[in-house]
Amino acid sequence: MSDLLVIQELLDFLGKSPTPFHAVQQVTEQLLKAGYVRLDEKQSWQLAPEGKYFTTRNDSSLIAFHTGRHDPTEAGIRMMGAHTDSPALKVKPSPVTINKGYLQLAVEVYGGVLLNPWFDRDLSLAGRVSYKTNDGILKNALIDFRTPIAIIPSLAIHLDRTQNESKKINPQTDLPPILAQVSNSENFSFESLLKDQINDDALAEVLDWELFFYDTQLPAEVGLNKEFIASARLDNLLSCFIGLQSFINSDASQPALIVFNDHEEVGSASASGADGPFLKQVLERWIGDSAETFVQTISRSLMISVDNAHGVHPNFASWHEPDHQPILNSGPVIKINANQRYASNSTSQALFRHICQQVNVPVQVFVVRSDLACGSTIGPITATNLGVNTVDVGVATFAMHSIRETAGAKDPLLLLKALQHFFNSSSISA
Missing domain, CATH: 2.30.250.10 (Aminopeptidase i, Domain 2)
Structure with missing residues (x-):
């Protein structure tokens, strides 16, 4: 898929997804088109090697996975998470x-x-x-x-x-x-x-x-050179779309999974939120509910939690930590917080940096000013519930939580490149 086509399809996806329900409907259509089989949580699952599957909950959260050619207990699972809701x-x-x-x-x-x-x-x-x-x-x-x-x-x-x-x-x-x-x-x-x-x-x-x-204003390319994209719900449907594209266009050789949760913006505490049992229940049905097998698999896995990052605003640069000021169109941002509002640690950060280095994708870092409160993501919640090594990353954005947000037009492509390599990578542990 060409770069221009990726951006145009991203804008189309954003315009057709005014609510989490519509976003999941759009993702479902693309998964079915790519050959993924829909699983009903109420039915028994018969999973095959190199199978491609997905399931939904509440029509607003979705998990898709391919079982790959390798035993997840030995290879671990490449996980990417985002959320479908917006303020x-x-x-x-x-x-x-x-x-x-x-x-x-x-x-x-x-x-x-x-x-x-x-x-x-x-x-x-x-x-x-x-x-x-x-x-x-x-x-x-x-x-x-x-x-x-x-x-x-x-x-x-x-x-x-x-x-x-x-x-x-x-x-x-x-x-x-x-x-x-x-x-x-x-x-x-x-x-x-x-x-x-x-x-x-x-x-x-x-x-x-x-x-x-x-x-109702449609998503658009903005700027003299169309270097920006402006739209509602960039936080966090941009991450959902790019995660989906990287997932379905990977070679499916490795055990891998994407999870798009609802209710992140209100704390994630729901049956379909990241603080609910949805992801753990799907993993148990895939790899088995043996405690030893589950822990072995999770210990070899990596979760990349993808949620937008605060790009430094030229009119309000003083609101950023002086040496941690992400620039639009300069690559994905690793998000770090000493109080675990983000789940990134030195090991998971190094793994993500290594993934990006292998495909020549630049990486930035965001740390909030020490005198300001920090937002959070599904990353710490998922890491807490599963015990999985997690890194929080995202695309630099202006006006997060506004009715219309702005991001760089190059960053979704750089994120796509990094995530697709992650899904194809044979090694995801330090």
Whole structure:
């Protein structure tokens, strides 16, 4: 696949994945096309040597693996992890309000959202709807309105001239998007609106939903020389897409796995999150539940946790540690934290550096300023739950957790090159 095609397909993937459910749907389609067999967690698994498999949980998390030509107990497993969720505004269970003749939906903040950029954007709505059919069968459907159906207007500067000096946002009162003008006596049904989005003639009743607002502006190449990419959800769907491409385009000779967890942005504590049992249960079904076999395999394995890193912003460089300032388009970033907010250690860092050296991929390092708090990833959680040697890396990014983030156009290609070599590598232990 050419470099230009990789970037274009990345942008397409981002645009078609407004929610974790849609992202997993996109990944599923690509895995099936590449010959991977879907496994049902409720059924017995019969795994074959050199087999290619995947399974999903909650429609929002996914694990794919190929068994390879070697015994994982001897060869270890090459693991790459990322997350499917991004900070967003999530629709509440009873959301409809009519105020001053405007139809609005109540929302709650999902994750560490940078709220200011959500104002004055063309918003749409997407997610999963659960419903009952005429026969009493419960089903789920993914919906996406696609077109702009809502907006959160700013307050005019004339009414509050302090906004440019200090703007405090109240998530309860300031964020409900406006969808329409209606009469106060009009009986609006949100459930009927959702029914119109579901293509099922047998639909009888909408029972529940998990819906998120998102910006309809399409992902794009930006810059005089198109050296940047700008999009919603670069954190962390960029990592999911590049991890997927490196995985399905590897030679599949080695035991290898990718895991894309939901709920990282809210702590990972769920059945489908990294702090849940999903990955360990899949590994036990693959390599067996013998404690000795499991520990032998994990001790020879390596997890590369891939999540975006903070690129140094030229207007705000003082917010970075002086000697650890990642530059966009300068290669993947190893993320290090003394308090284990990242799982990187000298051994796993050296292994990743060695992998990158073998394919001429430059490496950068990020350490947060000592007087600032540090974010985290699925890396420390996975390392804690499995005992697997782990390194946290990522692509340098501007405006992380904004409604629109920016990354370098070269970095996804460099990360792809490193990860594909990792999946093909015959040795992953020090």
